[in-house]
Amino acid sequence: MTQDQDPRLQALFARAGAINKGEAFTDQVMQQVDRVRRKTSAGWLGIALLFVVFAWWISGPIIHATGLLLGVLPASLVEIDDRFVADLLAPVNSVAGLVALLFLLLRFVYRKLFR
């Protein structure tokens, strides 16, 4: 018995009895569980279908954009007549090199300012 408890009330609670164990309750809960599982599966299937449709729809523009980007990135910034020197400086003397330099610069500035 716990603190401040009236034993007569305690006896009354015991006499009032309890609900009997029933298989029907378990069945009802499990039916609900099955319903939720079905809904969840249907939800995931829907999301997967949407993803496939979206991927199919977006794949054309992505491939096109990638092609354009690949055409632009190796373009030289400064024209160099000597073939050997042009190849040697290609990693720096290109749009890709410029983008990489810009990225490194921005990262350096960000780190200086915010860390």
Place this chain on the structure above:
Amino acid sequence: MVSKPDQISAAPDALLVGLARTGDRSAFAHLVRRHQLWIRNLMRRCCGDNTLAEDLAQQVFMKSWQQIAHLQRPSRFQGWLKRIAINTWLEHARKRDPLHNASDHDETEKPREPADGGIALDLDQALRQLSDPVRLCVVLSYHDGMTHVEIAAVTGLPLGTVKSHVRRGTARLQELLSAYIEDASEVNGS
């Protein structure tokens, strides 16, 4: 040789929880079978309405099914389930008419006369006269034999509030069920 259903029904909660987490339906059904009585009785005493009590008890098990993957210590399933049950009841109580608990009890309510087989009904009726938090504390204290500290832990109420709720609830029940209590005293005395 022990059959598989027998093995499952004899398995500890922690094992069943582990299986249920992987989506094992029958393991969860065993957990429901094992713990339904406590939940249904708690809800019945708190609601005083069997249909609503059954609905809330089902909600408790549905929540436990949906959240079982987040249970960090499977061996503490029972305590975790109790907490879900109490929170479900508190949520339900909060959603109801805010004026429901405006007055702690109806002073015009008269003490009940003992009737054959009516103890459960009269007890439910008397419990309904208490405000929701008082009723919950009284039920946890008398029906489940929980200590004040345990009730405070499981409900999130301050210990002092729990003590005061149990004291007030006890006094009100003694008043409302005086006929039953006197009967019991006479039987014990004779």
